[in-house]
Amino acid sequence: MLYITKSVTFSASHRLYNPEFSDEENERIFDKCNNFYGHGHNYTLEVTVAGEPNPKTGYIIDLKILKKIIQDEILSKVDHKHLNHDVEFLKGIIPTVENLAIAFWNRLENNFQDGKLHCIRLYETENSYVEYFGKKRD
Amino acid sequence: MLYITKSVTFSASHRLYNPEFSDEENERIFDKCNNFYGHGHNYTLEVTVAGEPNPKTGYIIDLKILKKIIQDEILSKVDHKHLNHDVEFLKGIIPTVENLAIAFWNRLENNFQDGKLHCIRLYETENSYVEYFGKKRD
Amino acid sequence: MLYITKSVTFSASHRLYNPEFSDEENERIFDKCNNFYGHGHNYTLEVTVAGEPNPKTGYIIDLKILKKIIQDEILSKVDHKHLNHDVEFLKGIIPTVENLAIAFWNRLENNFQDGKLHCIRLYETENSYVEYFGKKRD
Amino acid sequence: MLYITKSVTFSASHRLYNPEFSDEENERIFDKCNNFYGHGHNYTLEVTVAGEPNPKTGYIIDLKILKKIIQDEILSKVDHKHLNHDVEFLKGIIPTVENLAIAFWNRLENNFQDGKLHCIRLYETENSYVEYFGKKRD
Amino acid sequence: MLYITKSVTFSASHRLYNPEFSDEENERIFDKCNNFYGHGHNYTLEVTVAGEPNPKTGYIIDLKILKKIIQDEILSKVDHKHLNHDVEFLKGIIPTVENLAIAFWNRLENNFQDGKLHCIRLYETENSYVEYFGKKRD
Amino acid sequence: MLYITKSVTFSASHRLYNPEFSDEENERIFDKCNNFYGHGHNYTLEVTVAGEPNPKTGYIIDLKILKKIIQDEILSKVDHKHLNHDVEFLKGIIPTVENLAIAFWNRLENNFQDGKLHCIRLYETENSYVEYFGKKRD
Numbered sequence A, B, C, D, E, F: 001m002l003y004i005t006k007s008v009t010f011s012a013s014h015r016l017y018n019p020e021f022s023d024e025e026n027e028r029i030f031d032k033c034n035n036f037y038g039h040g041h042n043y044t045l046e047v048t049v050a051g052e053p054n055p056k057t058g059y060i061i062d063l064k065i066l067k068k069i070i071q072d073e074i075l076s077k078v079d080h081k082h083l084n085h086d087v088e089f090l091k092g093i094i095p096t097v098e099n100l101a102i103a104f105w106n107r108l109e110n111n112f113q114d115g116k117l118h119c120i121r122l123y124e125t126e127n128s129y130v131e132y133f134g135k136k137r138d
Helices: A023-034 A063-078 A097-111 B023-034 B063-078 B097-111 C023-034 C063-078 C097-111 D023-034 D063-078 D097-111 E023-034 E063-078 E097-111 F023-034 F063-078 F097-111
Strands: A002-014 A039-051 A116-125 A128-132 B002-014 B039-051 B116-125 B128-132 C002-014 C039-051 C116-125 C128-132 D002-014 D039-051 D116-125 D128-132 E002-014 E039-051 E116-125 E128-132 F002-014 F039-051 F116-125 F128-132
Touching (some): A039 A097, A063 A097, A097 A128, B039 B063, B039 B097, B063 B097, B097 B128, C039 C097, C063 C097, C097 C116, C097 C128, C097 D002, D002 D116, D097 D116, E002 E063, E002 E116, E097 E128, F002 F116, F097 F116
Parallel strands (some): A039 B039
Antiparallel strands (some): A002 A039, A002 B039, A002 D128, A039 B002, B002 B039, B039 B116, C128 D002, D002 D039, E039 E116, F002 F039
16 A cells, blocks of 8 residues: 655635634634634645555556646635635534544545545644544544 | 844735726736635745844844844734734735735834844745835835 | 644754763764764654544644643753753653654643644654654554 | 654656557656656655664664665665666666655665664655555555 | 745756767766766746836736746746757757756746846755846846 | 855754853843753755856856865864854854854855855754855945
């Protein structure tokens, strides 16, 4: 088994906010991430696919195909968007980096003919990131 | 003359939009940067100060002082904010990386006792940045 | 299960030296790392916490809390210090990057209410690092 | 168990091409990677060794020894070479990043007295890499 | 005057070789860069344009336009190519990073309606690069 | 005129301290950088040489020669050393990044047959650096 990873970036804004909380609670819990109009990040998304190299091509998965899946399923929906307002598949989700990683996994999981989705790593800044390996590894 | 540079980061959202333009013009000119609710970036701001090292300390400027000036004048106003809505000193400015660099220069220019502001370099992504040396070098 | 990682940096000096060895052995084994007055590094410390996101907040652990734990337990003790002379919890330890990773794990392990310490990754330079997952995964 | 990783770089060129395919198939499958004269990369190779720190030295493996093994077994053969033409141990292999990672593992695996080879991570660009943990973890 | 920089990458191979030299001279002067089949790099190209921001848009030059110029004039010709064999505008040039920077400047110089080409910075590896400001600044 | 830059790293420790100051003054001015046993950094040193490419080789200066000059004049003296105690040419200098940059310039300036020393850029951390262009540009 080998693991191949493709890294992409996108720029988006978000606001951390739970409508069930009072304003004071939102302010206390989410602090500066609770700013009404939001704030933003250059996110880096790493998608790892596990598999055996095809002996004819030496590829687990053609990176052009992997990139197209990521583009179609994720980047075309989230790049240069406000994650709370503009993204259908994130409706009702507090867009923390944890919840985004799970949502991206769910978008991507069933798109692979070659190899199998193994890991989503999502950087919110250069100094903080989340990894998710799907439910099967819980 | 030596040049010392301090690099900091902040996370903010913005929307590129000129109220004098029609919606169609804004869309055509600013494209995905014109998204109504905005999008965001992890900006990296490099501030360069020019001067001679003080012979007693070996410092052009104490980096703690430089950092405090940047924190007070810039970061405390823009970090985790929406640059179109939340920042007094950016009112009426289209928040392109060019205009932000000029606005940051103007905020910082008169704060230095040791050394002299030499350059603002502002990265909007890892792959694009603007440099501004002030009016005096025009 | 998700994994969230916070990355921080600190600057410290150290000397690799075993008092049980002769000077010649120390010199042969630790080579330039055995320099009497020590040498130094900008270390990068990545701390990974495993857990489920809290459904109310979307957080495994609030990164401000994670950062405060790292600051109080590690950075306040080692940043701008000589690791052989100045750090109580490193007394008697040869401060290789391996031993530092274990010592940092032991300092951090019992500080988490939300999530569980999963991994310490410690970079001594950009090109070398150690990972430690605790005794339980041996 | 701890894991220590050494990262090195090399510059090489390659061409993706399967002699069993027709020119059209090679072109369709390998696309611009099939360019007749090849193209090249600055590869980054990370080699991870697992083990317990020696209590006398605090080392899993002396990084100078690890670096020498990588230099002798890999870098001296592939740096500033054309991977299809110049490298004996890659003959008959389509030099995808996947196949290179496996070939490098096989070159390195039996060279360790201290610690045990745990992972090969090979970056072809900053945005794509492969990880291989050997056959034993399949 | 402001300066805006766009950074792009491409992967190419090359061989340093002067047909006027004997094999021995080529070997002695260009050393491992003289390998017959070539070797390769992930080059990073930074293109800097100087100008005043347009007051209506806040742009010196729309980065999409800058990127298109770089793509059309440079990347479409050199990416995934062998610089000695495949690139018309490099014929007869020893493809050192110095000569590539000059050649890229000459390709780009007359393509700008907004702003003016100010600098080409070309990285051959992360640790070495050339800057060229055109003949006018000699 | 072109500019070629070579980047290298070294690891060293230092203490900021002026023997003319009282302990209280040293503590107040140099703060945590005044720690008695010192602290350390992975420094990155960029050396820029200006010149015209030799038409026979395409080189301003052979990077192997540039690297050897840096190795002989700087790295062999400062790498894995304590800059206050171990380095002859830094005796009597407060080893701030400013003073180091000037001292390195003075060591390097007269070593070039091809090209001319143009700039020393010295990073103390990833987020702070000094540039020095020599006395001639004051």
